[in-house]
Amino acid sequence: xxxxxxxxxxxxxxxxxxxxxxxxxxxxxxxxxxxxxxxxxxxxxxxxxxxxxxxxxxxxxxxxxxxxxxxxxxxxxxxxxxxxxxxxxxxxxxxxxxxxxxxxxxxxxxxxxxxxxxxxxxxxxxxxxxxxxxxxxxxxxxxxxxxxxxxxxxxxxxxxxxxxxxxxxxxxxxxxxxxxxxxxxxx
Amino acid sequence: xxxxxxxxxxxxxxxxxxxxxxxxxxxxxxxxxxxxxxxxxxxxxxxxxxxxxxxxxxxxxxxxxxxxxxxxxxxxxxxxxxxxxxxxxxxxxxxxxxxxxxxxxxxxxxxxxxxxxxxxxxxxxxxxxxxxxxxxxxxxxxxxxxxxxxxxxxxxxxxxxxxxxxxxxxxxxxxxxxxxxxxxxxxxxxxxxxxxxxxxxxxxxxxxxxxxxxxxxxxxxxxxxxxxxxxxxxxxxxxxxxxxxxxxxxxxxxxxxxxxxxxxxxxxxxxxxxxxxxxxxxxxxxxxxxxxxxxxxxxxxxxxxxxxxxxxxxxxxxxxxxxxxxxxxxxxxxxxxxxxxxxxxxxxxxxxxxxxxxxxxxxxxxxxxxxxxxxxxxxxxxxxxxxxxxxxxxxxxxxxxxxxxxxxxxxxxxxxxxxxxxxxxxxxxxxxxxxxxxxxxxxxxxxxxxxxxxxxxxxxxxxxxxxxxxxxxxxxxxxxxxxxxxxxxx
Amino acid sequence: xxxxxxxxxxxxxxxxxxxxxxxxxxxxxxxxxxxxxxxxxxxxxxxxxxxxxxxxxxxxxxxxxxxxxxxxxxxxxxxxxxxxxxxxxxxxxxxxxxxxxxxxxxxxxxxxxxxxxxxxxxxxxxxxxxxxxxxxxxxxxxxxxxxxxxxxxxxxxxxxxxxxxxxx
Amino acid sequence: xxxxxxxxxxxxxxxxxxxxxxxxxxxxxxxxxxxxxxxxxxxxxxxxxxxxxxxxxxxxxxxxxxxxxxxxxxxxxxxxxxxxxxxxxxxxxxxxxxxxxxxxxxxxxxxxxxxx
Numbered sequence: 001x002x003x004x005x006x007x008x009x010x011x012x013x014x015x016x017x018x019x020x021x022x023x024x025x026x027x028x029x030x031x032x033x034x035x036x037x038x039x040x041x042x043x044x045x046x047x048x049x050x051x052x053x054x055x056x057x058x059x060x061x062x063x064x065x066x067x068x069x070x071x072x073x074x075x076x077x078x079x080x081x082x083x084x085x086x087x088x089x090x091x092x093x094x095x096x097x098x099x100x101x102x103x104x105x106x107x108x109x110x111x112x113x114x115x116x117x118x119x120x121x122x123x124x125x126x127x128x129x130x131x132x133x134x135x136x137x138x139x140x141x142x143x144x145x146x147x148x149x150x151x152x153x154x155x156x157x158x159x160x161x162x163x164x165x166x167x168x169x170x171x172x173x174x175x176x177x178x179x180x181x182x183x184x185x186x187x
Numbered sequence: 188x189x190x191x192x193x194x195x196x197x198x199x200x201x202x203x204x205x206x207x208x209x210x211x212x213x214x215x216x217x218x219x220x221x222x223x224x225x226x227x228x229x230x231x232x233x234x235x236x237x238x239x240x241x242x243x244x245x246x247x248x249x250x251x252x253x254x255x256x257x258x259x260x261x262x263x264x265x266x267x268x269x270x271x272x273x274x275x276x277x278x279x280x281x282x283x284x285x286x287x288x289x290x291x292x293x294x295x296x297x298x299x300x301x302x303x304x305x306x307x308x309x310x311x312x313x314x315x316x317x318x319x320x321x322x323x324x325x326x327x328x329x330x331x332x333x334x335x336x337x338x339x340x341x342x343x344x345x346x347x348x349x350x351x352x353x354x355x356x357x358x359x360x361x362x363x364x365x366x367x368x369x370x371x372x373x374x375x376x377x378x379x380x381x382x383x384x385x386x387x388x389x390x391x392x393x394x395x396x397x398x399x400x401x402x403x404x405x406x407x408x409x410x411x412x413x414x415x416x417x418x419x420x421x422x423x424x425x426x427x428x429x430x431x432x433x434x435x436x437x438x439x440x441x442x443x444x445x446x447x448x449x450x451x452x453x454x455x456x457x458x459x460x461x462x463x464x465x466x467x468x469x470x471x472x473x474x475x476x477x478x479x480x481x482x483x484x485x486x487x488x489x490x491x492x493x494x495x496x497x498x499x500x501x502x503x504x505x506x507x508x509x510x511x512x513x514x515x516x517x518x519x520x521x522x523x524x525x526x527x528x529x530x531x532x533x534x535x536x537x538x539x540x541x542x543x544x545x546x547x548x549x550x551x552x553x554x555x556x557x558x559x560x561x562x563x564x565x566x567x568x569x570x571x572x573x574x575x576x577x578x579x580x581x582x583x584x585x586x587x588x589x590x591x592x593x594x595x596x597x598x599x600x601x602x603x604x605x606x607x608x609x610x611x612x613x614x615x616x617x618x619x620x621x622x623x624x625x626x627x628x629x630x631x632x633x634x635x636x637x638x639x640x641x642x643x644x645x646x647x648x649x650x651x652x653x654x655x656x657x658x659x660x661x662x663x664x665x666x667x668x669x670x671x672x673x674x675x676x677x
Numbered sequence: 678x679x680x681x682x683x684x685x686x687x688x689x690x691x692x693x694x695x696x697x698x699x700x701x702x703x704x705x706x707x708x709x710x711x712x713x714x715x716x717x718x719x720x721x722x723x724x725x726x727x728x729x730x731x732x733x734x735x736x737x738x739x740x741x742x743x744x745x746x747x748x749x750x751x752x753x754x755x756x757x758x759x760x761x762x763x764x765x766x767x768x769x770x771x772x773x774x775x776x777x778x779x780x781x782x783x784x785x786x787x788x789x790x791x792x793x794x795x796x797x798x799x800x801x802x803x804x805x806x807x808x809x810x811x812x813x814x815x816x817x818x819x820x821x822x823x824x825x826x827x828x829x830x831x832x833x834x835x836x837x838x839x840x841x842x843x844x845x
Numbered sequence: 846x847x848x849x850x851x852x853x854x855x856x857x858x859x860x861x862x863x864x865x866x867x868x869x870x871x872x873x874x875x876x877x878x879x880x881x882x883x884x885x886x887x888x889x890x891x892x893x894x895x896x897x898x899x900x901x902x903x904x905x906x907x908x909x910x911x912x913x914x915x916x917x918x919x920x921x922x923x924x925x926x927x928x929x930x931x932x933x934x935x936x937x938x939x940x941x942x943x944x945x946x947x948x949x950x951x952x953x954x955x956x957x958x959x960x961x
Contacts, residue, residue: 008851011885015855015878019862024870024951031874038881045888046898046915048715050923052707056723057931060808061877063730064938067816069870072942073951082865089864093857100853103390107365110848111894114368117250118891118918122911126901130781130790131712134899134914138921139717140793144775145193145244145253147796148765149305149317150925151803152200155758156298156321157932158807159207160328161939162751163291164342165818169334173284193774197762204759208752245768245775313922320929324936331940336947340956343940347872350933351863354879357926358856361883364919365890715900719928785903811935818942 004044011037024074025066032062049135191231192242192255195265195308196318198231199224199301203294210290217293218280224297225276228269228304235262236655241310241674249310249674250374256310256674259659263510264307264438266656267517271429272300278525278634279422281627282532286332286420295332299325299426303434310674312360312370319356319435323349323402326431330419341418345411352401352408359394362387373674376447380668388448395443396457403436405495406464409488413472416487417480417537421528424480428487429521433513437491441498446663446670455499462495463590470600474607479527479537482604483520486563489597490516496594497578498664500585506661507653508577514652515570518645519562522638526556529627529635530612539608543615548624551632553612555639560609562642564602570646685735693735700728708801712790718797722804729809733816742813750810757803764792764799848889855882867953869944873937880930884923891916 011034018030035058042050108114115122121134121142131137139147202224209216235257242255276296283289302322309315327349331342364370366387367378379388397408404412412432416424444454469489476482494516497509529552530545531537546553562569565576575598582591626632645652663670704724711717733741768776782789859878862871896915901907941951948956 005847005851008848008855011881012851012855012858015858018874018878019858019866019871024868027870027874031877034878034881038885041885042888045892046896047888047920047923048898048900049717049720050884050888050920050927052715053720053723053924053927056720056727057927059727060723060730061931061934063727063734064812064815064935065870065873067734067812069938069941069945069951072945086865089861093861096857096860097850097853099386099390099393101850102386103362104387104846104849104853106385106387107362107849107890110846110889111892113365113891113893113916115893115916116368117370117374118368118916119911120251121917122899122914125917126784128781129777129793130784131793132784132901133712133714133717134901134917135920135924136712136717136793136797137790138917139924140712140796141245141777141791142247142252143314143921144765144777144796146314146317146921146925147800148200148761148775149314149321150928151758151761151800152298152301153317153320153324153929154804154807154932155204155754156295156302156324156328157936158754158811159291159294159298160324160331160936161811162814163288163295163328164331164334164339164936164939164943165814166288166334168287169332169338170285171287190769190774193765197765197774201759201762204755204762208755208759211748211752243773245777246771246773313925317925317929320933324932327936327940331943334943339940339944339947343869343937343944346933346937346940347863347876350876350937351860351879353929353933354856354859354876354883357883358886361887361890361919364887364922370918370922715898717924719924784901808935811939815935815939815942818939818946 004041007037007041007044011041022075024069028062028065031065032058035061047135049133189235189238189240189242189257191235192240192257192308193244195228195231195304196301198227199297199304203297203301206290206294206297214290217290221276221293221297222273222280225269225273225300228300229273232262232265232269235265237659238262239659239673241676250369250371253314254310254371254674255308257308258663258673259656259661260438260442260663261307263514263656263660264434265304267514268300268303268307268430268434271517271521272296272426274634274638275422275425275429275521275525278425278528278631279420281630282421282528285532292329292332292420295325295329296423296426298322299329299431303430307434307438310372312363312372312375315439316353316356316360319402319439320353322431322435323353326423326427329423330415330427332420332423333418338418341411341414345415348401348408348411352398355394355401356398359391359398362391362394366391371674372442372447373671376449376668377671377675379448380671392443392448392454396440399436399440399443400461401436403432403440403491403495404465404488405436405461405491406468406488407461409465409469412488413481413484416484416524417478421525421531424483424528425521425524428484428524429517432487432491433494433517437494437498437513441664445667447668449668450501455501458495458499459587459590462492462499463593465489465492465495466597467492467593470597470604474600474604477539479530479539479608480524481537482539482608483523483527486601486604487516487520489601490520490563492597493575493578493594496590497581500581500587502581502585503661503665504577504584505581506664507657508574508581510657510660510664511649511652512571512574512578515562515574515642515645518638518641519559519571522555522559522635522642523563525631525635525638526552526559529631530556532627532631533624534621539611541618542611542621544613544617545611545621546613548617548621549626552627552635555635556612557609558639558642560605562646564605565598568643568646570642570649573646573649689735693731697728697732700731701725704728704801704805708797709794711797712793713785718800719804721797722801723808725801725805726808726812729805730812733813738813738816745809747810747813750806750813753806754803754810757799757806761796761799761803764796768792849886852882852886852889855885869941869951869953869956872953873934873941876937877930877934880926880933884926884930887919887923887926891919
């Protein structure tokens with residue numbers, strides 16, 4: 001429990017550094033630290049699948065962010081601070097945290113989930129689906145339709161990225177369309 | 188068991204993948220496949236009218252697996268989505284000649300349709316979230332389709348706000364899961380119904396209100412809409428304003444508030460305040476606009492307010508009016524956005540101040556636009572009149588006199604700003620720059636004329652519509668949390 | 678941009694040559710054994726994609742694109758997505774969409790759990806292909822973007838309306 | 846309880862970053878932080894005191910496994926949510942690069958072609 005709390009504090013500190021740092025490179029690296037901390041938390045909480053996924057996704061996000069953006073413009077200097085917006089947002093956040101606290105009190109205590117539905121997965125998942133990794137049996141059998149949606153989300157997002165990165169968006173009527181169907185680029 | 192239900196999602200998804208593969212060898216593959224799929228979807232959705240069924244994905248029974256739920260309300264939305272998307276596609280065939288990468292456009296369009304169908308059919312919280320994300324991500328990309336400054340900026344704003352909405356929604360789902368231990372909507376409704384009122388449910392509801400309110404662009408959460416809707420290509424503006432804000436925002440709000448949580452006086456008044464604010468603010472902001480599509484976008488906010496107010500009443504008449512206004516708005520707003528697109532296609536401008544006397548040059552476009560304008564301002568016998576009338580009568584019946592008078596006033600406001608548009612379309616002199624413009628291509632005109640005819644017909648055939656699709660939808664909303672019994676077959 | 682057309686230094690290249698195959702093998706293992714141990718199609722696919730991205734970062738764009746072309750990547754992406762959908766459709770043989778219609782087999786064996794390993798493979802292929810492709814697209818765009826900056830042209834801060842023109 | 850509060854503090858931090866920071870990359874960081882916190886919350890919700898991972902190992906006692914294993918369903922959801930987050934981030938970075946090309950800056954205050 002103590003390890004968990006200190007890791008969560010570490011994550012929060014990392015997030016604060018990421019938000020307040022003046023240099024985008026340190027921002028991106030701190031968010032990387034947050035992600036890796038998160039993956040250790042997942043490991044502690046008995047979710048090895050998520051830990052693996054979080055690590056590899058974090059690496060990929062870091063590469064994409066550094067390669068795609070940080071080399072362009074390395075500093076983020078705030079020209080001015082909007083005090084009014086800041087005060088309003090602080091009040092809102094205070095309210096949010098209070099409400100959240102009240103809501104959390106009504107939830108089952110930490111460490112004692114209800115597991116009304118998921119007990120069935122643990123009990124019969126192995127016989128009914130044949131997969132010994134129960135998480136996998138959920139995402140690819142019980143809730144395979146979700147996973148179709150998930151694959152499609154990724155597909156859509158990547159297609160969207162290709163669309164946005166087209167060299168030329170509009171053309172004259174009758175002009176030949178020279179953009180590649182696959183990956184857009186200089187070639 | 189109705190095997191057509193998964194096809195509503197699977198067919199457009201498959202079409203999207205196939206279009207991209209075929210486009211490598213045949214660049215024009217997008218148009219015929221997308222049209223064919225769209226016609227198929229119209230046929231499917233007509234064939235499910237009057238039916239109600241549950242489909243178990245992978246034959247797992249409800250709380251453990253995902254179920255698709257078809258009832259009157261989802262049929263209404265499916266029908267709207269497929270009909271409007273068919274007209275938008277028909278319009279886009281020639282309109283998209285101005286853009287590069289047409290196959291990707293059609294693939295994204297199909298993904299958008301698949302996402303919306305998935306949201307409408309889903310009976311499971313997390314599944315709903317996943318399909319919501321498909322539709323939203325496809326719409327971000329489609330808003331930025333032109334790759335110009337305004338489009339990218341609008342898309343980025345939309346992405347940020349909508350991303351926040353998604354995290355709110357996921358947080359709400361997490362809280363509900365922790366509280367009830369299940370993700371199935373009906374099961375959640377049953378569990379919450381047996382529980383004393385508590386703060387966690389309230390917190391989840393407020394998260395959902397913020398999240399789906401952002402997607403529906405109700406007033407405090409609207410800033411993305413007036414940027415995003417005008418920036419998109421015209422068929423996409425029609426889809427976004429016509430169906431997306433309703434399928435992702437209003438529909439889910441209705442479903443959750445009525446069928447899962449049950450309508451309480453508190454929820455009803457919150458929704459009514461949001462709706463009333465949207466009506467007034469959207470209407471007032473629309474007056475000052477010079478950009479035609481931006482004006483239409485603000486008026487969308489105003490009209491979605493009518494829908495919210497009508498539904499929030501919770502009386503049979505109010506719900507009827509809200510639902511009827513929902514489909515009416517889908518028809519005339521897509522007609523108007525498509526007309527705006529056609530005008531832009533011809534004149535290369537969206538600024539009202541640079542237009543004038545267009546009706547001589549573009550008779551078909553301006554006439555169909557005029558029908559749309561008359562309909563949205565509530566001129567009898569067009570469809571917009573009837574739905575607004577029903578909503579106002581329902582408001583008076585329920586004793587909300589202030590809100591009723593506000594609704595009447597906003598209706599006059601609508602007439603006012605469309606009078607302004609009409610002046611630029613029909614009267615005044617044709618600017619010298621636009622002397623050589625010609626009528627838009629044939630296919631675009633067909634789509635406009637058909638939509639205009641639909642506006643007329645829906646006004647005249649209200650009894651027929653109410654008997655076939657509106658009544659079942661209203662009954663679903665009125666049955667409230669009895670929805671549970673349908674899903675679990677008790 | 679630090680990356681020259683021929684890639685990074687010799688040290689990076691030699692180490693890259695050593696580890697890339699292992700990374701890819703590990704990714705494939707994670708995909709195939711997803712139903713028995715932690716992992717699965719998604720993380721495995723990302724690992725395979727990072728192996729290719731490492732290839733591209735260390736050996737340069739041309740080498741990487743020769744090994745795994747951009748058109749191949751996006752085609753593979755589409756095909757894998759389609760095949761996952763097909764697995765769903767094949768469930769209709771048993772009467773339900775996404776029914777796990779293949780015999781479950783014995784637990785703890787590689788060939789068990791019906792369609793789950795197949796679905797894992799489809800997702801792994803899809804994820805690796807599309808993440809590699811999006812990285813290629815982003816990297817190429819970033820490269821083009823950074824190019825004129827070094828020549829002192831810069832992305833035209835004074836006249837943003839013309840900024841797109843000189844690159845067309 | 847303190848665990849949940851730390852988690853929601855992370856959420857608020859992300860929200861603060863979105864509202865207060867004007868740099869586009871910072872806004873992306875804000876969205877990422879919020880996604881992380883919601884994912885974390887879902888996993889926390891499914892945790893069982895002294896629980897084990899929901900993966901049955903060879904020769905393990907089934908009854909003990911059922912009694913001790915953590916809730917697998919939130920993990921499946923988070924796996925999906927992570928992927929969705931990755932997709933959104935890829936799209937965001939693409940739009941970001943494109944905006945940089947057009948405006949030459951990451952500063953949101955200078956990217957103002959559209960008015961409210």
